[in-house]
Amino acid sequence: MAAERTGALVRQEARAGAAPAPVRPDGGDGGGGSLAGGLLRTARPRQWVKNVLVVAAPAAAGELASPHTLRQLFLVFVLFTAAASAVYFLNDARDAAADRAHPEKCRRPVAAGLVPVPLAYAMGALLALASTGLAALFCNRATAALLASYVVMQIAYCLLLKHVLVVDLAVVTAGFVVRAMSGGLALDIRLSRWFLITAGFGALFIVAAKRYSEALLMGEGEGETRALLREYTVGYLRFVWQLAAGVAVLGYCLWALEGGTGDGTSLWRQLSMVPLILAVLRYAVFADRGGAGAPEDVILRDRPLAVIGLCWGLLYGLSVAGL
Structure with missing residues (x-):
């Protein structure tokens, strides 16, 4: 029921604004x-x-x-x-x-x-x-x-x-x-096996969150532009992105806690778990609201997410440098 109410709100917001502009010969997106x-x-x-x-x-x-x-x-x-x-x-x-x-x-x-x-x-x-x-x-x-x-x-x-x-x-x-x-x-x-697990489920998290956002926007059963949106329910897609997010975080944490190449586990590598988890939680806010339909926009335009990413990069860089 919560997902249905969220979907209704998203669709109302989309329809409350100006109607989609007529398709123009120039592509209608403001470009040349x-x-x-x-x-x-x-x-x-x-x-x-x-x-x-x-x-x-x-x-x-x-x-x-x-x-x-x-x-x-x-x-x-x-x-x-x-x-x-x-x-x-x-x-x-x-x-x-x-x-x-x-x-x-x-x-x-x-x-x-x-x-x-x-x-x-x-x-x-x-x-x-x-x-x-x-x-x-x-x-x-x-x-x-x-x-x-x-x-x-x-x-x-x-x-x-x-x-x-x-x-x-x-x-x-x-x-x-x-x-x-x-x-x-x-x-x-x-x-590394942990690298593949984290990359795979992290990608599934992004993909399923995108589908979830599209399903909320278009409405269950209204997927004219993506036929399978008629088959997926928002509840199922929500389950997939939540499961994928959890496995991706778990995979990364296991990798971060795993011993290195004979030198032991770097403290910086362990600390990099914190911004990684925060990044997933931050992105999940947009996914839960149905605002993750364009992942590149979320990643490039959200400043807190960018700051979290920089913190992760700093910690991981220190780990790689062996400091």
């Missing part, structure tokens, strides 16, 4: 009306922050000091940015009709008609082939195979898997985990 501007917006520059996850494994291993490492990670970041943008182009082209029914997605350049659907398909295919081809040329086999698997998985998601209950959550979550693994594979760094 040129084709080039539309292509750039379709590539989702704001989403590129997700690809910073490629530094996660090397950072966890404390191996970010050498110029070679930084160059390799930048290359992997660029390749994943191209691959992810390819998926955005293909997804927007395929979902153009459905996006026009959404109060926000109707402003996307493809849905608004600024970027023709055939051109979006062509750009998606070009970026997908270029990213995987360059990975094969300039990275090791493991990284190239991982990136190719990511592209194939995401295309399968766009075509079929996003219509399969629960599997859609798993595939989107896997996309985050693949990013987090890629930097380690590119540098031949052994991936």
